[in-house]
Amino acid sequence: MAIVLGPTQYGKAENRVVRIYRDTPRHEIKDVTVSTALRGDFTDAHTVGDQARIVPTDSQKHACYAFAKTHGIDQIETYALALGRHFVASIEPVDAARISVDEHRWQRVEDHDHTWVRAGEETRTTAVTVEVGTAGAGAGGSEAAGIETPGPRAWVVSGFKDLALLKSTGSQFWGFLEDEYTVLEPTTDRVMATSLQAWWRYATTDVDYGAVYGNVKALMMRTYAELESLALQQTLYAMGSAVLEAHPEIAEVRLSAPNNHHLLYDLDRFGIANAGEVFHADDRPYGLIQAAVTRDDAPPPGPAWDEFPRT
Numbered sequence: 001m002a003i004v005l006g007p008t009q010y011g012k013a014e015n016r017v018v019r020i021y022r023d024t025p026r027h028e029i030k031d032v033t034v035s036t037a038l039r040g041d042f043t044d045a046h047t048v049g050d051q052a053r054i055v056p057t058d059s060q061k062h063a064c065y066a067f068a069k070t071h072g073i074d075q076i077e078t079y080a081l082a083l084g085r086h087f088v089a090s091i092e093p094v095d096a097a098r099i100s101v102d103e104h105r106w107q108r109v110e111d112h113d114h115t116w117v118r119a120g121e122e123t124r125t126t127a128v129t130v131e132v133g134t135a136g137a138g139a140g141g142s143e144a145a146g147i148e149t150p151g152p153r154a155w156v157v158s159g160f161k162d163l164a165l166l167k168s169t170g171s172q173f174w175g176f177l178e179d180e181y182t183v184l185e186p187t188t189d190r191v192m193a194t195s196l197q198a199w200w201r202y203a204t205t206d207v208d209y210g211a212v213y214g215n216v217k218a219l220m221m222r223t224y225a226e227l228e229s230l231a232l233q234q235t236l237y238a239m240g241s242a243v244l245e246a247h248p249e250i251a252e253v254r255l256s257a258p259n260n261h262h263l264l265y266d267l268d269r270f271g272i273a274n275a276g277e278v279f280h281a282d283d284r285p286y287g288l289i290q291a292a293v294t295r296d297d298a299p300p301p302g303p304a305w306d307e308f309p310r311t
């Protein structure tokens with residue numbers, strides 16, 4: 001029997017980086033959590049404790065802060081791409097880098113120049129993977145078009161977490177399969193609430209990430225609002241389709257939606273009528289509905305979705 005080392009990666013997780021732009025009296029703020037993960041042949045570090053090919057996670061941390069100054073954080077995707085390309089291009093043992101960034105948004109207090117209150121909306125997020133090699137297959141931008149540009153290949157996935165949505169009507173659930181444990185009553189009018197997590201994979205890196213983000217989020221919210229939903233499953237497919245129809249630069253959408261049940265509270269016991277007006281917002285368990293929606297001609301995902309390297 002031989003024991004073998006499987007895939008590895010290592011990096012500095014959840015660096016809390018805040019960049020202030022203070023060139024004018026009206027400051028700007030970018031507040032992000034950045035994680036780095038470097039991939040390559042780091043066998044000796046694991047098997048014999050030789051660190052010769054290991055750039056410390058401490059150094060990776062410092063690069064995150066240095067790049068916040070030297071490259072800025074315009075869009076989290078451009079910042080992550082710059083960092084990923086840096087690790088791959090300048091540290092010889094690194095074959096690939098995955099950079100994940102969450103953005104924490106602040107809004108100005110009464111339009112104040114340098115005071116903000118944390119915005120309570122969803123968290124914008126990205127995961128960028130950069131690989132050594134000649135661009136050409138499945139990567140982004142001119143790279144995706146198959147133009148032989150030397151240099152690292154890059155894949156960008158963007159998205160958000162925790163977008164709380166609720167509609168008080170326009171949602172049904174009936175006609176479902178019943179087994180011996182089914183007690184759920186069919187309904188043609190229910191509250192539908194979720195805390196949506198959405199990811200989309202770009203087919204290119206030549207993107208106005210901020211503009212696309214705003215439009216994708218708006219499209220998803222509008223679809224959620226306007227579709228007379230027969231199930232959360234149908235709503236997710238409709239949201240993904242709306243995004244793919246409007247955005248040729250997006251190859252695939254992945255959605256994860258807890259069904260945050262709102263249970264009609266029994267007020268009959270007190271002689272009070274309750275015609276869909278008072279609910280118990282149940283926190284768990286919750287249904288969890290997940291779907292990927294893809295173009296049939298989408299370029300292959302490569303390592304875009306891989307949080308951990310494959311063999």
Ligand SMILES: O=c1[nH]c(=O)c2[nH]c(=O)[nH]c2[nH]1
Binds near residue numbers: 230232259
């Ligand atoms: O939109 C829904 N999808 C389900 O699969 C499901 N299952 C359930 O109990 N309620 C719901 N609602």
